Amino acid sequence: MDKQKLIIIGGGFGGLNLARRIDKERWDVTIVDRNNYHSFPPLFYQVASSGLEPASISFPLRREVRGRKFRGVTFHMGEVTEINAERHTVHTQFETLHYDKLVLAAGTTNNFFGIPDLHKHVYTLKSTPEAIRCRNEILARLEEASLCPDPERRARLLTFVVVGGGPAGVEIAGALGEVKRYIIKREYPAIEPDEMRVVLVEGTDALLRAMGPRSSADALKGLEQLLVEVQLGRTMKTYDEGVVTFTDGGTIAAETVIWTAGVTGVPFNITGTDVKASFGNRWEVDEFNQVKGIPDLYAIGDIALMMTPDYPKGHPQVAQTAIQMGRNLARNLSSDKPKPFKYHDKGSMATIGRNRAVADIGKVHLSGFVAWMAWLFVHLMTLLGMRNRAVVLINWTWNYCTFSTGLRLLMRPERYPLRTHWNEK
Amino acid sequence: MDKQKLIIIGGGFGGLNLARRIDKERWDVTIVDRNNYHSFPPLFYQVASSGLEPASISFPLRREVRGRKFRGVTFHMGEVTEINAERHTVHTQFETLHYDKLVLAAGTTNNFFGIPDLHKHVYTLKSTPEAIRCRNEILARLEEASLCPDPERRARLLTFVVVGGGPAGVEIAGALGEVKRYIIKREYPAIEPDEMRVVLVEGTDALLRAMGPRSSADALKGLEQLLVEVQLGRTMKTYDEGVVTFTDGGTIAAETVIWTAGVTGVPFNITGTDVKASFGNRWEVDEFNQVKGIPDLYAIGDIALMMTPDYPKGHPQVAQTAIQMGRNLARNLSSDKPKPFKYHDKGSMATIGRNRAVADIGKVHLSGFVAWMAWLFVHLMTLLGMRNRAVVLINWTWNYCTFSTGLRLLMRPERYPLRTHWNEK
Numbered sequence: 001m002d003k004q005k006l007i008i009i010g011g012g013f014g015g016l017n018l019a020r021r022i023d024k025e026r027w028d029v030t031i032v033d034r035n036n037y038h039s040f041p042p043l044f045y046q047v048a049s050s051g052l053e054p055a056s057i058s059f060p061l062r063r064e065v066r067g068r069k070f071r072g073v074t075f076h077m078g079e080v081t082e083i084n085a086e087r088h089t090v091h092t093q094f095e096t097l098h099y100d101k102l103v104l105a106a107g108t109t110n111n112f113f114g115i116p117d118l119h120k121h122v123y124t125l126k127s128t129p130e131a132i133r134c135r136n137e138i139l140a141r142l143e144e145a146s147l148c149p150d151p152e153r154r155a156r157l158l159t160f161v162v163v164g165g166g167p168a169g170v171e172i173a174g175a176l177g178e179v180k181r182y183i184i185k186r187e188y189p190a191i192e193p194d195e196m197r198v199v200l201v202e203g204t205d206a207l208l209r210a211m212g213p214r215s216s217a218d219a220l221k222g223l224e225q226l227l228v229e230v231q232l233g234r235t236m237k238t239y240d241e242g243v244v245t246f247t248d249g250g251t252i253a254a255e256t257v258i259w260t261a262g263v264t265g266v267p268f269n270i271t272g273t274d275v276k277a278s279f280g281n282r283w284e285v286d287e288f289n290q291v292k293g294i295p296d297l298y299a300i301g302d303i304a305l306m307m308t309p310d311y312p313k314g315h316p317q318v319a320q321t322a323i324q325m326g327r328n329l330a331r332n333l334s335s336d337k338p339k340p341f342k343y344h345d346k347g348s349m350a351t352i353g354r355n356r357a358v359a360d361i362g363k364v365h366l367s368g369f370v371a372w373m374a375w376l377f378v379h380l381m382t383l384l385g386m387r388n389r390a391v392v393l394i395n396w397t398w399n400y401c402t403f404s405t406g407l408r409l410l411m412r413p414e415r416y417p418l419r420t421h422w423n424e425k
Numbered sequence: 426m427d428k429q430k431l432i433i434i435g436g437g438f439g440g441l442n443l444a445r446r447i448d449k450e451r452w453d454v455t456i457v458d459r460n461n462y463h464s465f466p467p468l469f470y471q472v473a474s475s476g477l478e479p480a481s482i483s484f485p486l487r488r489e490v491r492g493r494k495f496r497g498v499t500f501h502m503g504e505v506t507e508i509n510a511e512r513h514t515v516h517t518q519f520e521t522l523h524y525d526k527l528v529l530a531a532g533t534t535n536n537f538f539g540i541p542d543l544h545k546h547v548y549t550l551k552s553t554p555e556a557i558r559c560r561n562e563i564l565a566r567l568e569e570a571s572l573c574p575d576p577e578r579r580a581r582l583l584t585f586v587v588v589g590g591g592p593a594g595v596e597i598a599g600a601l602g603e604v605k606r607y608i609i610k611r612e613y614p615a616i617e618p619d620e621m622r623v624v625l626v627e628g629t630d631a632l633l634r635a636m637g638p639r640s641s642a643d644a645l646k647g648l649e650q651l652l653v654e655v656q657l658g659r660t661m662k663t664y665d666e667g668v669v670t671f672t673d674g675g676t677i678a679a680e681t682v683i684w685t686a687g688v689t690g691v692p693f694n695i696t697g698t699d700v701k702a703s704f705g706n707r708w709e710v711d712e713f714n715q716v717k718g719i720p721d722l723y724a725i726g727d728i729a730l731m732m733t734p735d736y737p738k739g740h741p742q743v744a745q746t747a748i749q750m751g752r753n754l755a756r757n758l759s760s761d762k763p764k765p766f767k768y769h770d771k772g773s774m775a776t777i778g779r780n781r782a783v784a785d786i787g788k789v790h791l792s793g794f795v796a797w798m799a800w801l802f803v804h805l806m807t808l809l810g811m812r813n814r815a816v817v818l819i820n821w822t823w824n825y826c827t828f829s830t831g832l833r834l835l836m837r838p839e840r841y842p843l844r845t846h847w848n849e850k
Contacts, residue, residue: 036568036835053480060833062612074614077568077835094572129836143461143502147519187487189499408485410461410502411554 003028006333007090007097009080009268010105011038011061013319014301017326018103019065023334024072032092034079036061039128041107042319042379045168047131048138048258049175050408051354054128080106085294086272103329104268104283104291104299108317111262111280121239122259125168132411134258138176139410141256146190152253158196159254161244163236164261165202166210167350170219172258173200174353177226187405198228199252201244203235203261208358210316211348215358218367222352236261263317265303270294278305282314287340289329300325306341319382320346349375428453431758432515432522434505434693435530436463436486438744439726442751443528444490448759449497457517459504461486462553467744467804469550470593473559473683474600475833476779483553505531510719511697528754529693529708529716529724533742536687536705546664547684550593557836559683563601564835566681571615577678583621584679586669588661589686590627591635592775595644597683598625599778602651612830623653624677626669628660628686633783635741636773640783643792647777661686688742690728695719703730707739712765714754725750731766744807745771774800 004027008015011033019029040057047054065073078092083102090097110126112118123134138160145157162173180196200207200223206216207223207230223230235247244252265281275293278284282305283291289304291297299305301322305314315321325341332338347361349371357371366374429452433440436458444454465482472479490498503517508527515522535551537543548559563585570582587598605621625632625648631641632648632655648655660672669677690706700718703709707730708716714729716722724730726747730739740746750766757763772786774796782796791799 035837036564036833053478054836055478055480055832055834058834058836060612060830062833063830066612076572078572094569095574132836139461144519147501147503187485187491405485405488407480408461408487409480409483411479411483411557412460 004100005098006030006101006103007032007099008103008105009033009090010107010266010301010303011035011064011075012041012105012107012301012322014107014322014326015103015105016064017323018105018300018330019073020067020069021327021330021334023330026334029073030076030097031061031065031073032076032078032080032090032097033061034077035127036075036077037128038064040382041126042167044125044128044131045171045175047128048123048125048134048172049179050135050139050405051175053407054132058128080268083268083270083297084272085270085275085297088296099296101296101298101333103289104297104303105301105322105326106266106268106303107322108263108281108302109266110259111264112259113262115236115238118239118259122163122257124259125172126263134172136410136412137256138179139408142179142184142188142191143410145195146188154195155197156242156253156255158191159252160196160198160256160258161252161254162198162200162258162260163244164259165200165204165207165230165232166260167208167348168260169200169202169258170207170223170350170352172260173198173223173228173230174226174351177223177228178353180227183405183408187408198226199231199254200228201231201234201236201246203233205233207232208350211350211358211360212365214365215350215360215367218358219350219352222356222358222367226353263302270297280305280314288332288338289325289341298329300329311343315343316348318348320344349378351375429525430523431455431526431528432457432524433528433530434458434515435532435691435726435728436460436489436500437466437530437532437726437747439532439747439751440528440530441489442748443530443725443755444498445492445494446752446755446759448755451759454498455501455522456486456490456498457501457503457505457515457522458486459502460552461500461502463489464553465807466551467592469553469556470596470600472553472556473548473550473563473597474604475560475564475830476600478832479553479557505693508693508695508722509697510695510700510722513721524721526721526723526758528714529722529728530726530747530751531691531693531728532747533688533706533727534691535684536689537684538687540661540663543664543684547588547682549684550597551688559597561835561837562681563604564833567604567609567613567616568835570620571613579620580622581667581678581680583616584677585621585623585681585683586677586679587623587625587683587685588669589684590625590629590632590655590657591685592633592773593685594625594627594683595632595648595775595777597685598623598648598653598655599651599776602648602653603778605652608830608833612833623651624656624679625653626656626659626661626671628658630658632657633775636775636783636785637790639790640775640785640792643783644775644777647781647783647792651778688727695722705730705739713757713763714750714766723754725754736768740768741773743773745769774803776800 006027006029008031011031037058037060043057046052061075065075078094082091088099110124124130141157148154160176162169176198184193207219208216237247238245273294283299284305285299289298302317328341349359351357356368357375359366359371359374431452431454433456436456462483462485468482471477486500490500503519507516513524535549549555566582573579585601587594601623609618632644633641662672663670698719708724709730710724714723727742753766774784776782781793782800784791784796784799
């Protein structure tokens with residue numbers, strides 16, 4: 001039988017798992033991604049805090065698809081500008097591709113909830129370049145503070161506000177807490193550790209709300225031990241001229257705000273249909289990941305909204321959902337007896353600093369060093385799924401154990417934008 | 426006795442060697458650098474060709490100066506905006522520092538010989554961010570070419586012109602030749618290796634003119650084996666709209682031009698004196714590295730112009746000169762019997778691809794694999810002079826031996842410039 005053309009938009013956890021497992025005798029598979037690499041979002045905060053280098057959590061897609069299990073998969077770099085659901089076409093800045101079936105697997109980006117210009121003033125952690133920028137800004141703030149004689153400006157330079165108490169917020173706040181506790185004394189003799197202030201702000205009444213109450217409480221305790229000020233039940237309203245204003249009227253003067261408070265599906269311009277994305281810019285799918293109302297279109301991972309009795313508001317937007325949906329869709333597209341998707345919750349975890357974590361695995365709650373070891377193990381295993389990751393492992397272990405500061409590199413990007421068509425976004 | 430204040434502008438080979446060896450009982454030493462890291466220029470071409478990651482050749486200065494031999498040395502990040510030779514002050518965007526003695530050790534930057542706007546259109550290799558940009562652009566060209574159906578545009582995208590036949594030009598051309606020979610087939614199935622064209626253009630009649638004629642000839646032969654077209658005696662006149670025009674009237678259509686054709690001293694605005702920089706923007710110094718006509722000002726390394734009977738046009742602008750001048754000045758400033766500088770030529774070398782090189786060590790000429798081993802040894806030894814370089818060594822060996830393509834990461838910088846004062850220039 002003639003091969004059918006499957007296009008997957010996004011080389012993340014969902015897209016790669018789908019491409020790896022689908023029957024390549026039956027499908028001619030193309031992965032389209034705006035980047036030439038797969039990245040590992042759970043560790044973006046490590047790049048932002050100078051703990052890992054970008055290359056340790058980024059894997060060129062061309063190298064991945066050279067693997068045995070990907071034989072027959074093609075990679076096209078490109079930013080999708082339009083999808084025509086009627087004509088079955090995908091348009092990028094470079095080409096127009098035709099598909100028989102199309103899978104949206106592009107994940108999410110930052111949600112600034114309409115606060116004007118906020119994206120220009122805060123730093124974010126939803127991609128490797130964003131994490132690198134965040135690293136540079138943190139380092140720049142410390143350098144400037146170490147030279148600044150004006151106490152008021154100095155305080156602003158040394159105040160780091162993290163907005164959002166989910167895993168990303170907790171993890172970056174913990175990493176900043178460790179800078180305050182361990183790095184300042186060692187590397188910035190002109191700064192007193194007490195001058196640095198790390199504030200984590202969360203709108204609800206608990207950290208890590210997706211996890212159990214014991215994890216929330218342990219995270220709070222862990223962060224407080226790292227000298228992070230956690231402010232619960234507080235919502236940021238604006239951030240202007242270096243001052244965060246909250247809805248309760250309070251303010252914090254800070255030169256650095258790291259925004260982890262919300263995500264939204266990567267937007268797609270889909271023409272030839274009246275169907276629109278649902279809330280959170282996610283595409284509503286049935287239990288076979290088929291987008292409702294658009295034939296031959298699928299969505300998996302964070303960008304899919306699959307509402308089931310177990311998950312009436314959609315499935316959690318985490319790596320496991322994307323991996324499992326990718327695998328299930330691969331199975332369904334490779335067989336004639338499609339199986340509805342069923343999510344297996346493998347638990348969730350978050351680190352608090354470099355040697356403790358919290359984890360909820362089924363009904364089991366872990367915390368402290370044991371949870372951290374579990375966290376490390378799970379992430380290393382996932383990373384080792386990528387090709388040639390021995391070096392990453394060695395690197396990581398080395399940096400982690402030696403508390404290495406060798407990655408505290410403020411590498412400003414070159415002034416000129418990339419040539420040709422790569423800079424649009 | 427009271428300590429005197431010594432300021433060193435530039436944390437490169439010269440500045441670090443001076444700071445390491447100077448008597449810190451006698452001198453209160455501050456290193457001022459626009460970056461927070463020391464970098465290793467001989468390997469910039471490796472970053473540009475995705476062979477090494479930026480962090481492997483960049484070393485945070487704060488970590489370096491924590492070393493035992495640096496005790497008492499302070500690091501200040503900052504871009505020097507003015508030096509007042511009369512008042513003995515150094516101004517950066519953050520502060521004004523007073524000095525008793527000042528050392529210029531800032532090295533060189535690209536020289537575009539006044540060709541208008543050239544810096545906007547070509548890629549360069551004089552800093553880590555420039556090398557990262559070059560890497561991104563090379564990768565972007567290959568991605569776009571692999572999708573481009575128009576044969577004329579495809580040819581332009583796949584033509585890489587390197588201007589300048591010195592070590593940097595030879596090394597990056599060799600690395601691009603290896604992409605053509607080995608990488609294209611493996612990772613870009615939509616491109617035929619023969620479609621890629623690498624042209625190295627040199628204005629004089631030989632490559633590596635600073636080395637002996639046998640090295641020049643071996644480099645030429647080596648590059649030709651890597652399928653690099655070497656064009657000698659050809660001078661670029663302009664580069665506009667994707668076309669390189671030479672003074673002989675010839676043209677090459679190429680989307681990518683890598684410029685290694687000239688360097689010039691990093692400019693300094695020195696007030697309170699009538700003395701100006703000499704040719705190549707270098708500061709004329711006596712044999713004690715004292716800048717002629719400006720009391721208490723020294724210059725070492727690439728930015729110093731020391732003309733002696735042996736070197737009537739100044740010393741070679743290479744790492745060894747900087748290292749030796751830094752050490753000699755350290756000795757002179759630590760003792761009451763200053764010794765004139767004497768350059769010990771330890772030879773010079775350049776790689777051609779990943780397993781051959783040319784080297785001239787005294788009267789000995791080496792080439793091929795033996796020279797490459799010598800090259801590797803010398804650079805590893807120098808790198809190992811930095812702290813905690815075991816990991817770099819492991820990484821490097823691994824990547825080199827496995828021909829790893831794991832660093833072929835097109836990481837576009839974030840759109841927004843760095844906050845506050847870091848983005849000038």
